[in-house]
Amino acid sequence: MEYQITPFKPCDIEAVYEIECKSFAQPWEKKYFSLYASFRQGLPLETRVRSYARVARNNDEILGYIIWSNNERTGHGRVLNIAVREDVRRQNIGRDLMLHAVHHMREADMSRCQLEVRVSNFAAQRLYESLGMVRIGVIPKYYGDEDAIRYELAL
DSSP states (O other), X not given: OOOEEXXXXXXXXXXXXXXXXXXXXXXXXXXXHHHHHTOTTOEEEETTEEEEEEEEEETTEXXXXXEEEEETTTTEEEEEEEXXXXXXXXXXXXXXXXHHHHHHHHHTTOSEEEEEEETTOHHHXXXXXXXXXXXXXXXXXXXXXXXXXXXXXXX
């Protein structure tokens, strides 16, 4: 399947939100996706922290998305959210989205990429480990009902 990774636009909100709701038991609220879609050059979260959102797109069809932030104070990038539409999983779309974000973190001189994942999400854990990420800890009840594993990749 061919696709491009492009900036998240306001016209993508409905499709991204649908993927979010089908992918997570505790989805983000739609208003957050609206906010990310309106800042194509990066959302300024606070001084020296900027977040970015990209989608994997096949023509007008959204296949998946990733949202990450770069913190200039700490030099760390953080993947905030990533999901791929269920019917197109296991086609390297999630991997390509991660590689895209990591590439941009490196270009921004971030020294590390970090993220959290549910302890029950084995598919995501395999993906992150295949990219060279290592487990650096467990955060009890991070998701309220479930612990998270924190991963890190030295850039």
